[in-house]
Amino acid sequence: MPKVGAARMETIPVLAEVFREHGYEGASLPLLGKATGLGKGSLYNFFPNGKEEMLAAVLGEIDDWFESNVFATLRGAPDPACAVRAMFDSVDDYFHSGRRACLIGVLAPGDARDRFAGPVRAYFARWVATLTGALTRSGRADADAAALAKEVIAGIQGAPILARALDDPDAFGRTMARLRAKTVGPAS
Amino acid sequence: MPKVGAARMETIPVLAEVFREHGYEGASLPLLGKATGLGKGSLYNFFPNGKEEMLAAVLGEIDDWFESNVFATLRGAPDPACAVRAMFDSVDDYFHSGRRACLIGVLAPGDARDRFAGPVRAYFARWVATLTGALTRSGRADADAAALAKEVIAGIQGAPILARALDDPDAFGRTMARLRAKTVGPAS
DNA sequence: GTCTATAGATCGATAGAC
DNA sequence: GTCTATCGATCTATAGAC
Numbered sequence: 001m002p003k004v005g006a007a008r009m010e011t012i013p014v015l016a017e018v019f020r021e022h023g024y025e026g027a028s029l030p031l032l033g034k035a036t037g038l039g040k041g042s043l044y045n046f047f048p049n050g051k052e053e054m055l056a057a058v059l060g061e062i063d064d065w066f067e068s069n070v071f072a073t074l075r076g077a078p079d080p081a082c083a084v085r086a087m088f089d090s091v092d093d094y095f096h097s098g099r100r101a102c103l104i105g106v107l108a109p110g111d112a113r114d115r116f117a118g119p120v121r122a123y124f125a126r127w128v129a130t131l132t133g134a135l136t137r138s139g140r141a142d143a144d145a146a147a148l149a150k151e152v153i154a155g156i157q158g159a160p161i162l163a164r165a166l167d168d169p170d171a172f173g174r175t176m177a178r179l180r181a182k183t184v185g186p187a188s
Numbered sequence: 189m190p191k192v193g194a195a196r197m198e199t200i201p202v203l204a205e206v207f208r209e210h211g212y213e214g215a216s217l218p219l220l221g222k223a224t225g226l227g228k229g230s231l232y233n234f235f236p237n238g239k240e241e242m243l244a245a246v247l248g249e250i251d252d253w254f255e256s257n258v259f260a261t262l263r264g265a266p267d268p269a270c271a272v273r274a275m276f277d278s279v280d281d282y283f284h285s286g287r288r289a290c291l292i293g294v295l296a297p298g299d300a301r302d303r304f305a306g307p308v309r310a311y312f313a314r315w316v317a318t319l320t321g322a323l324t325r326s327g328r329a330d331a332d333a334a335a336l337a338k339e340v341i342a343g344i345q346g347a348p349i350l351a352r353a354l355d356d357p358d359a360f361g362r363t364m365a366r367l368r369a370k371t372v373g374p375a376s
Numbered sequence: 377g378t379c380t381a382t383a384g385a386t387c388g389a390t391a392g393a394c
Numbered sequence: 395g396t397c398t399a400t401c402g403a404t405c406t407a408t409a410g411a412c
Contacts, residue, residue, distance in 0.1 A: 023298050026299070044389075108349060109211035109214055120353050150350060151367070153350055154363050155339065158346025161296060165308050165312045166316070167305075171338050175335075175342050178336075216404080216405065226378080227379050229380080229409095
C-alpha cells in the first residue's frame, strides 16, 4: 500500500528525472537524495521499499498522466481525429519537444526490465488499444488502424532517441509532424 | 591503440549482448566474465581500460557492421531503392526480428551517454546521411528525403522498444514492413 | 595469457539520535 | 519526519602467482 502525502508526491517528478537521465541502476540513492534535497532517511520514510518503490511510484504517476491527458481523450472525444491531434500535442509536451529521454526505453535493460515488465506492457497495450480505437472511429479499417497505431507509437518512442543522439531537437518535432500528418492530416 | 587478436575479437559480440541486456551500469565485470568465460584478469588483459574500453570495442564493431552491411550498400548501389530494401532486411536481421534490444537506446542514460555521445552521434549522422542520399537518388526531393530518413530511423529505433515491451515480436516486423512500403514500395 | 586475492570505493538498506 | 552513522554486499581495478 503506497503512502500518500503532499511532500511525497512532490518528490516523484524529481525522482522521475533522475531515473530518466541515469537509468535505474545509475540512479543511486545519493543522486536521488541530492535531486530531491532529502536524506536517505527521508527517502526511506516515503518509500520504505527503497528504489524499487520509488520507480513504481514514478511509473504510476506516468500512467496516471497518460490516462488523464491522452488515453481518456482518445477514448471519449466525440471527434476522434481531433483527439489524435491532441495526443500529438500532449506527447510533444511530455517529451519536451525531443529534449527529454523516454523512461521506458531507459528501463529496457537490467533487473528493472524484469521487475517492471508487467506495468510497462500494460501501459503500451493501453496506448495501442486506445489509439487503435480512435483511428478506427475516424474511419480506418481495423487491421490498418492497429498497424498504424503501432507504427506511430514506435515512432514516438524512437524519435527522442534519435533527436537526443543527434543533439537535434528539431528532428523530434519534424518526425512528430510527419506521423501526425500521416494519421489525421496536417496540424489543425 | 586497441589491441587486436582473435581471442579478443571473439569476446566482443558476447560483451555486446551483456551490455544490451543489462545496460552499461548493469553490465558488471562478474557478469561480463561469466558470459565470456573469462576471468577479470583476462578481460583486463584484452581491455586494459576496463568496461569503458569494452563498450568502445563493442560500439566500434557495431559501427563496422553497419558500415559494411548497410551504409556501403546505401552509398554505392546502382539501384538506390534496392539498397533501401536491403537495408530493411539487414536491420530486421540485426534486431533479430524485434527480439533484440537496441544498444544505443540502452546507452541513453548515465555516464555512458556523456562518454559515448560522440561516436553515437556520428553513427546516427552517418545513417541519416546515407539513407537521405539513397532516397534522394531514388527520386525524392532533398527536404523530403531528409525528413523521411529521420522518420524511418526513428521508427527503427522505436520498434524494438515497443515489440519487446509488448512481448510481441510481430509488432516489429509489421512496423518494418510499413516503413519499407512507405519509402520504396512493398517488399520485392 | 589466465587465474586468485585483495585493495579501495560505492552501493542499497538499516538503526537510532533528535 | 529528517538527519548521521554504519553495516554488509558489490563494484571496478590492480597486483602478483603460475
